[in-house]
Amino acid sequence: MTSYKKTLAIDIETFSGVELGQVGVYKYAESPDFNILLFAYAYDDEPVEIIDLTKEPLPQSIIDDLLDSHVLKTAFNAAFERVCINTYLGVTTGPWDCTMVRAWELGISGSLAVVGAKIGIKEEKRKLDGSRLIRTFCKPRKPTKNNPATQWRGEDKPEEWAAFVEYCKRDVEAERAIRNGLLRIPIFDKELDLYRLDQKINDNGILIDTDFCHSAIEISDALTEAKKQRYLDLTGLDNPNSLVQLKDWIYEETGETVASITKGNLPELIDQFKDFPNIVEVLEIRALLGKTSVAKYNKMLQTACNDNRSRGNIQFFGAKTGRWAGRLIQLQNLPQNHLTDLDTAREAVATGDYELVEMLYPDTTDVLRQCIRTAIIPPPGKKFIVADFSAIEARVIAWLAGEQWRLDVFEQGGDIYCASASQMFGVPVEKHGINGHLRQKGKVAELALGYAGSVGALKNMGALKMGIDESELKPIVEKWRKASPHVVELWHDIENACFNAMDNPGESFIINKFLSVYMHKKLLFIVLPSGRKMGYLKPKVVPDEYGRGKLYYLDTVANKPAYVETYYGKLTENVVQATARDCLAQAMMALDDAGYKIIFHVHDEVIVEVDESDESALESISEIMGRPIQWAPGLPLRADGYECSYYKKD
Numbered sequence: 001m002t003s004y005k006k007t008l009a010i011d012i013e014t015f016s017g018v019e020l021g022q023v024g025v026y027k028y029a030e031s032p033d034f035n036i037l038l039f040a041y042a043y044d045d046e047p048v049e050i051i052d053l054t055k056e057p058l059p060q061s062i063i064d065d066l067l068d069s070h071v072l073k074t075a076f077n078a079a080f081e082r083v084c085i086n087t088y089l090g091v092t093t094g095p096w097d098c099t100m101v102r103a104w105e106l107g108i109s110g111s112l113a114v115v116g117a118k119i120g121i122k123e124e125k126r127k128l129d130g131s132r133l134i135r136t137f138c139k140p141r142k143p144t145k146n147n148p149a150t151q152w153r154g155e156d157k158p159e160e161w162a163a164f165v166e167y168c169k170r171d172v173e174a175e176r177a178i179r180n181g182l183l184r185i186p187i188f189d190k191e192l193d194l195y196r197l198d199q200k201i202n203d204n205g206i207l208i209d210t211d212f213c214h215s216a217i218e219i220s221d222a223l224t225e226a227k228k229q230r231y232l233d234l235t236g237l238d239n240p241n242s243l244v245q246l247k248d249w250i251y252e253e254t255g256e257t258v259a260s261i262t263k264g265n266l267p268e269l270i271d272q273f274k275d276f277p278n279i280v281e282v283l284e285i286r287a288l289l290g291k292t293s294v295a296k297y298n299k300m301l302q303t304a305c306n307d308n309r310s311r312g313n314i315q316f317f318g319a320k321t322g323r324w325a326g327r328l329i330q331l332q333n334l335p336q337n338h339l340t341d342l343d344t345a346r347e348a349v350a351t352g353d354y355e356l357v358e359m360l361y362p363d364t365t366d367v368l369r370q371c372i373r374t375a376i377i378p379p380p381g382k383k384f385i386v387a388d389f390s391a392i393e394a395r396v397i398a399w400l401a402g403e404q405w406r407l408d409v410f411e412q413g414g415d416i417y418c419a420s421a422s423q424m425f426g427v428p429v430e431k432h433g434i435n436g437h438l439r440q441k442g443k444v445a446e447l448a449l450g451y452a453g454s455v456g457a458l459k460n461m462g463a464l465k466m467g468i469d470e471s472e473l474k475p476i477v478e479k480w481r482k483a484s485p486h487v488v489e490l491w492h493d494i495e496n497a498c499f500n501a502m503d504n505p506g507e508s509f510i511i512n513k514f515l516s517v518y519m520h521k522k523l524l525f526i527v528l529p530s531g532r533k534m535g536y537l538k539p540k541v542v543p544d545e546y547g548r549g550k551l552y553y554l555d556t557v558a559n560k561p562a563y564v565e566t567y568y569g570k571l572t573e574n575v576v577q578a579t580a581r582d583c584l585a586q587a588m589m590a591l592d593d594a595g596y597k598i599i600f601h602v603h604d605e606v607i608v609e610v611d612e613s614d615e616s617a618l619e620s621i622s623e624i625m626g627r628p629i630q631w632a633p634g635l636p637l638r639a640d641g642y643e644c645s646y647y648k649k650d
Helices: 020-030 060-067 078-089 099-105 112-118 131-137 158-183 190-204 210-235 243-254 266-272 277-291 295-303 342-350 354-360 364-370 392-401 404-411 416-425 436-449 455-460 470-483 485-503 568-593 617-625
Strands: 006-015 035-043 049-052 071-075 096-098 206-208 382-389 516-520 523-527 533-543 549-557 560-566 597-602 605-611 639-644
Touching (some): 020 078, 020 295, 035 078, 060 071, 060 078, 078 096, 096 099, 096 190, 099 112, 112 158, 190 568, 210 342, 210 354, 382 617, 392 568, 404 416, 416 436, 416 470, 436 455, 455 470, 470 485, 485 533, 523 568, 568 617
Parallel strands (some): 071 096
Antiparallel strands (some): 006 035, 516 523
16 A cells, blocks of 8 residues: 555635536636635644635645645545646646545445534534535626626625635545544555546546537437427427327317326327327327437537547446446446447438438437447547456356356356256257247346346346246246356345344454455445455344344435445345456456556446557457456456447447
């Protein structure tokens, strides 16, 4: 672990003409009117000091320490301070540590005030409610005839400014108190290095094809206008948004009363009025307009910085498992593309010609959705390598449980869905071959049942839509569990270890050679194969109606501390996803060490920007990701990938 000669805790208050929550900190700090108003700081346990940057410059000694690699800079949500200060100074500062991330790593989520409350920081050391002060001094004001200024200054409101200064100082006190509390519980050292890689990836950002985004929006606008006009031509209504008028029109056309028209019941109404073509068309237009959305394109344009790169789209440790979460564009839930002629569709959309796209494709809205990914592009002379782990969660749970037949399938490069069906039904199953019809049952079982799911999980996974009869669902659950006894055993072993650890604080309970559980103070820790710990704050057991206990832990719901329920299936899912995340983290660190530029990642997929002429990159990146991991002996990892000139699903 790196040692530092001193720690510098920081909190800043800033002004910008753009809305932080809408554009992200990178574009926020790029605004021409961006400025740092207050700079509060404290060295180690020394008193908090504050510099009013509206009246005096930042001292050179502070600047020197911001640049000094032997001085650790800390803040709550340090990404904000880091980016703002880097922009303000025009240099790169570091190293940084983030108290918010440290809290999340221990299973303590929430705002500064919420985290403080959870770990017992006294009220006076928690963040004061400064929302009114922030609105006053950090956001633009509407000019008036008597006061044309677009920003309130300290001299305009001296009493409020004094409170603002105190508010900023209190944040440093709160952050330091929380950090000191958290430091008593050590975290996995490698996570600090991973956090810095995460910040590097966010700094890299993704290049947005802004011209393409504008063209897509133009087409969407033209489509909306054309469909609205057709809607009005068919109905003759004054207001296309009026549900009352629409219901009256349907009654006039059919003599039937419609109680409700919602997005959810439109398919039902379309079927109900299938003998009335005009009504069907009107309802289909309404459904289409409800789907017509260019929100992703708008967000890409909204967050694109001066170099057309959108940054800050990935949140480190955004979930209990340690997985990353999406911010701004929300790269984790981009629509998939299944068009066989995606190149042609993209070229058509790029023209901005609505009539052309409509002529080529029956569903313009769907084309726009499927092309969203393609708005992310490499710069000239570069290409993307997109690589991801193959069936990572299925491999991890088989490895953790010691389900040997599953491991054998992966080692031999077999089809897990066929193998599962074969194991369940006791007959050979081959894709497009002998007993091939059983593969679908194996597939839905694999997707739905790994984390203690039952009949409901099969339904949610679409089993009935796949043609599986409802009477088959319970037998499928039973056959799957019988075929995977070690996985079922793992579910209960994890939960029982948690119960035992809660009953015996300080004692470690071994689940298997890869997992263990123990209580430390108010935190229940599951120790993962990597050595990282997944925390559950203030767990408790509440008796249920069956005489068993239900496990609850303190989390953040609607930005307030609240108890949430968990159980053996969810605990297992968290363990598996956390382990898969650690595999991805290991791979990304290795890719970075090898000199590859990661621009973003989604779930188990990494997107790397390489030279267009690099013919070995795909093989090299896939090999690095598939390397055996020292802390996971016997885990059969495999990564596959492809090259592309814009982001897409292969």
